[in-house]
Amino acid sequence: MLEVLTGIVMGESARWHEGQLWFCDWGAGEVIRVDDSSPSVVFGVNGMPFCIDWLPGGDLLLLDGPRARLLRAGNLYADLSGIDGSHPWNDITVDSRGNAFVNNIGYDFPSGPPAPGLIAVVTPSGAVRQVADGLEFPNGMAVTPDDRTLIVAESHASRLTAFDIADDGSLTNRRVWADLPGVAPDGICVDQSGAVWYAAVPNQHCARVREGGEVLTTIPLPDGAFDCALTDDEKTLYALTADYSNPAAMFGGRTGRLFAIPLP
Template sequence: MVELVLEGIVLGESVRWHQGRVWFSDWVAGELIQVEGGSARVVARVDGMPFCFDWLPDGRMVSTNGTHQRLLAIAPDGEQTTHADLAGVVAPHAWNDIAVDPRGHVFVNNIGYDFPAGPPAPGLIAVITPGGAVRRVAGDLLFPNGMAVSPDGGTLVVAESHGERLTAFDITAEGNLTDRRVWAELPGDAPDGLCFDPEGAIWYASVPGRHCRRVREGGEILQTVTFEDGAFDCALSPDGTLYAVTADFSDPNAMFSGARTGRLLAATVKPD
């Protein structure tokens, strides 16, 4: 059963489970939101859509910052500082999703063109090392979207929304990405935000599919949770609750102008 946790969101993304709470970003409203017990609190306001966030091993929060070509550090009181300058890695298109590995490497992706107006072009992944170096580590990705690091910290998986697949890389000690491979082919679907579960399977959200799906490496679909609206991202809590953000995407102009059709939903899911 799918239950409503929160409504009145414009465009929810970047769902995370952290420190016993659900977090997500509302791109259009520019809000980073923490949810606990059905109550929502705006933790920070970020200028620049899209923005996604994660945490460094030392507990600091980092966030992408849209087209502003920088990675932000966000303090507990909401103060924002530049954590890394991303200028020069790619033309000034918006930086999208983010994932941090246990060593503190910050991986950020860029779709490579001005969506939705511009002609499609290949996207990329860049890394910001713990020492502050910034470099490109992967390219030729078809709309790189959601990303997640495996529970053992050794693998990065990215959703190629226009490629209808999940693509995996091994993460080296230096933060390089090697052994590129297809983790799961998803014909007819457009994976977006994703997360690993404790068994090593992946839950991914799909906007056109209006669902979240659990998939095993190799492409076997294990479970599907359906929604009325498009699903943009999801996160799994330790007790087996899947949290997903959805929104009515039938009229993008209305959505991006501030129509609050977005919701945070919860469903109890059980692994095999």
């Protein structure tokens, strides 16, 4: 395991894109690209949460959670406030058709009482509509390589939940993809075999699980694991960690680290 970066405040939204690792430092308000183990700040963001992904044509999408909007190349792409303008929008993933799925926690985390969250889709035309609800703290999301399934981590329910994806971004056939007793999954990514890697903050590990719940690999980490991303050749897993035990340190200190983990 190689420690690639230190001094991150709170790393989230890890993405492997065109041969480089990207992530969002929520605490610092920065979108960061890692070039040959050297970080460069692509741009700054006010407020959190915020997450990134790319449209099939290569345009960067930024989910500006506090302001309930999705930005494309820095310009407004979709206004999400008509669905929920009061609670944080959290994570984003895009399929190869250009459907951008975004989820909303559903309550004022961490101070408010828990309430169900939802998923919305922004289609390539920019139209926005809700496609799922009743999720217990929807967190990391990913689309399977065949574009047929959306998987979302429900952190409060200790499970991964799956939906079938229609061409227009509609979600059907909701089902439990994997129960993870005692685990609060956060960020996720899917490998080419269809297995899911998830990061778990209080459990301080990343793990690979197949549909049905069989855990194939568990990688202990020194701090809470917030998100993870695979390289295209699947030889390396990147993991973002931070000291989650002290909220003041997590949001104000720089305990966050980026690890590169060789995979067999």
